[in-house]
Amino acid sequence: MTRQPVPPAVKLSLCFIAFFVLIALFGQALSPHEFRDTSLIDRLKPPAFLGGPEQYMLGTDAKGRDLLVRLAVGARITLVVAIVGTLIGAVLGSLLGILAAARRGVAETVIVAAIDVQASLPIIVVALFVLAMFDNSFTLFLLLIGLTGWEVYARLMRGATLSAKEHGYVIAIRALGASPWRIYLRHILPNIVNIALVQFTVNLPLTVLLETALSFLGLGVQPPLTSLGQIMSEGRDRLLTAWWLTVFPGATIFFLALSISLVGDWLRDILDPTLRTEA
Amino acid sequence: MTAFIAFKIFRAVVTLLVTVTLVFVFIRFSGDPAAALAPPDAPQEIIDQYAKAMGLDKPLWQQYAGYLGGIFRGDFGYSIHTGKSALTLFAERLPATLRLGGTALLIAILLGIPLGSVAALNRRTLLDRCVMAFSVFAFAMPNFLFGLIMILTGALVFNTYLGGSSGAGSWAGVLPPALTLGLAAMGSFARFARSSLLETINKPFMRAAEARGVPFLRRLVRHAAPNAAIPLVTLIGLSLGGLIAGSVVTEQVFAWPGVGQLLVRSVATRDIATVQFIVLAVAFTMVLANLMVDLLYLVIDPRIRAK
Numbered sequence: 001m002t003r004q005p006v007p008p009a010v011k012l013s014l015c016f017i018a019f020f021v022l023i024a025l026f027g028q029a030l031s032p033h034e035f036r037d038t039s040l041i042d043r044l045k046p047p048a049f050l051g052g053p054e055q056y057m058l059g060t061d062a063k064g065r066d067l068l069v070r071l072a073v074g075a076r077i078t079l080v081v082a083i084v085g086t087l088i089g090a091v092l093g094s095l096l097g098i099l100a101a102a103r104r105g106v107a108e109t110v111i112v113a114a115i116d117v118q119a120s121l122p123i124i125v126v127a128l129f130v131l132a133m134f135d136n137s138f139t140l141f142l143l144l145i146g147l148t149g150w151e152v153y154a155r156l157m158r159g160a161t162l163s164a165k166e167h168g169y170v171i172a173i174r175a176l177g178a179s180p181w182r183i184y185l186r187h188i189l190p191n192i193v194n195i196a197l198v199q200f201t202v203n204l205p206l207t208v209l210l211e212t213a214l215s216f217l218g219l220g221v222q223p224p225l226t227s228l229g230q231i232m233s234e235g236r237d238r239l240l241t242a243w244w245l246t247v248f249p250g251a252t253i254f255f256l257a258l259s260i261s262l263v264g265d266w267l268r269d270i271l272d273p274t275l276r277t278e279a
Numbered sequence: 280m281t282a283f284i285a286f287k288i289f290r291a292v293v294t295l296l297v298t299v300t301l302v303f304v305f306i307r308f309s310g311d312p313a314a315a316l317a318p319p320d321a322p323q324e325i326i327d328q329y330a331k332a333m334g335l336d337k338p339l340w341q342q343y344a345g346y347l348g349g350i351f352r353g354d355f356g357y358s359i360h361t362g363k364s365a366l367t368l369f370a371e372r373l374p375a376t377l378r379l380g381g382t383a384l385l386i387a388i389l390l391g392i393p394l395g396s397v398a399a400l401n402r403r404t405l406l407d408r409c410v411m412a413f414s415v416f417a418f419a420m421p422n423f424l425f426g427l428i429m430i431l432t433g434a435l436v437f438n439t440y441l442g443g444s445s446g447a448g449s450w451a452g453v454l455p456p457a458l459t460l461g462l463a464a465m466g467s468f469a470r471f472a473r474s475s476l477l478e479t480i481n482k483p484f485m486r487a488a489e490a491r492g493v494p495f496l497r498r499l500v501r502h503a504a505p506n507a508a509i510p511l512v513t514l515i516g517l518s519l520g521g522l523i524a525g526s527v528v529t530e531q532v533f534a535w536p537g538v539g540q541l542l543v544r545s546v547a548t549r550d551i552a553t554v555q556f557i558v559l560a561v562a563f564t565m566v567l568a569n570l571m572v573d574l575l576y577l578v579i580d581p582r583i584r585a586k
Contacts, residue, residue, distance in 0.1 A: 113293060113294070113297055114297075116290065116293075116294040116297075117294055117297050117298050117301065117562075119520075119565075119569075120294055120295075120298060120562045120565040120566045120569070121298065121558070121561060121562050121565065122520045122521070122523050122524035122561065122565075123524070124524040124527055124528075125523065125524065125527070125542070125557075125558055125561050126558075128527070128542055128543070128546045128554065129302075129305070129546075129554055129555075129558045130305070131546055132545065132546040132549055132550075132551060132554040133305065133306065133549075133551065205418070205419060209421050212421055212423075213421065213422075213423060213528050216421075216423045216528070216531075217527070217528065217531055217543055218547070219543070219546060219547070229423075232423065232424070232427075236427065239427060239430065239431055239434075240431070240434060240435075243431075246427055250421070250424040250427065253421050253424065254419060254420055254421060254424060257418075257419035257420075257421070258415065258416070258419035261415060261418055261419055262415065265415075
């Protein structure tokens with residue numbers, strides 16, 4: 001396999017992701033303020049580079065809270081929700097898919113029916129339905145985000161396992177007397193895990209967008225915690241007078257989703273040449 | 280073929296039945312439905328009265344049978360806030376959502392597919408790269424951000440407010456939210472139209488047609504397009520879920536008086552009957568759409584019919 005040079009767009013995306021993670025981890029140190037500190041005198045100050053006070057690099061919101069620190073904390077929450085949520089969906093869906101293919105029978109029927117049901121309901125509608133009945137908590141929200149796309153993993157992994165079972169190498173290992181656990185964990189899983197990895201990179205930006213959308217609607221991450229979507233929805237009423245409250249978090253979400261999907265496309269080409277997009 | 284259709288319909292019915300049952304189970308086990316439906320400050324007698332009226336004193340299977348019966352009779356319960364039936368509330372909002380979603384889908388199809396086709400025919404040119412960049416942009420752009428940019432542009436450049444129920448009446452008013460809603464679908468249509476057409480024009484039958492001297496335009500319209508369009512039908516069917524999900528957010532941003540706005544409002548006020556009805560309606564729409572895509576395949580792809 002010849003090594004292709006990394007395209008410049010992917011390099012830029014990787015840089016942005018690294019920058020985002022750094023801000024999420026250490027951004028709080030850039031400002032003397034806490035993300036919940038309010039200051040009635042310093043309400044709606046423009047960013048420092050536009051003539052606002054020196055101490056607020058990116059300005060303040062309607063409660064006089066430092067936008068930079070809020071963005072850093074919001075970025076951290078968004079990052080945690082995106083990664084943990086996507087992982088839950090990936091692991092859950094893949095396990096169910098492999099289980100369906102391995103056990104057949106009733107288990108498969110039930111899992112396939114569950115896939116059909118999930119496929120007939122957009123995850124945001126499911127999330128809203130559950131949030132209507134249960135008190136919103138961060139754990140519940142994380143679990144709901146985790147449901148994103150599990151049915152896609154299940155469907156993909158079921159298909160892959162079914163076809164792997166018919167391959168010569170599996171038949172040979174089975175004939176050698178390997179236990180089912182050994183066959184699935186040591187032989188089939190390493191051969192099909194790429195499919196789940198590719199799907200993971202497709203799902204990650206979708207999870208970011210879902211989390212920010214729900215938080216934007218006021219139904220996701222709840223105060224006192226904050227997330228990029230929540231900051232945007234707070235700034236929405238002051239679009240004309242305090243644009244920085246919407247533009248900075250909005251641009252961050254956009255560039256994050258953009259970078260992840262560009263890197264994802266690139267990874268997909270490397271991991272799975274059969275899926276290579278014609279370019 | 281009859282067996283194929285019968286199987287598809289059976290599967291759709293089972294999916295709907297499971298969804299309906301899950302909704303029942305969720306509502307029944309999320310806590311006391313009577314307390315949830317009654318206003319938060321209702322005294323215990325009122326809650327008991329609600330429970331009796333809802334038949335919560337009966338055994339579970341009877342409740343389930345009653346719930347299913349209610350659905351078949353079109354009785355979906357009443358909104359606690361307006362006192363109207365969930366069905367009426369939904370029906371009031373549906374036209375606005377249909378106009379928004381329909382326009383969005385139309386925009387996505389009419390712009391996305393030609394864009395992708397043009398990119399495929401001009402492969403590896405600047406135009407192709409621009410279309411691909413656009414499709415990535417459309418995928419990554421959160422619709423609430425794009426909507427806010429639209430509103431901001433409208434306010435600063437054209438001095439008008441692009442949201443609100445005033446816009447829901449006119450045809451020009453539907454364009455900004457519809458463009459916001461259709462953007463993601465447009466990007467994915469462009470991307471898939473491009474790859475589908477690319478795959479088709481490299482098939483042997485296309486070369487054979489070229490060798491026979493069939494003119495370019497005829498090759499494109501009569502030979503390539505019908506074949507390339509087949510996977511797009513599935514994609515358009517699948518995009519419905521994204522459109523429904525997107526309309527929830529878009530309607531909120533543009534204050535569009537549709538079902539999505541009703542859903543968000545009902546969730547915020549815990550109006551379970553309305554939320555339940557909307558969830559069932561969404562599931563019904565999606566299952567029906569998937570079924571129609573499957574059946575449409577029989578019409579447009581003779582190869583499946585032959586099996």
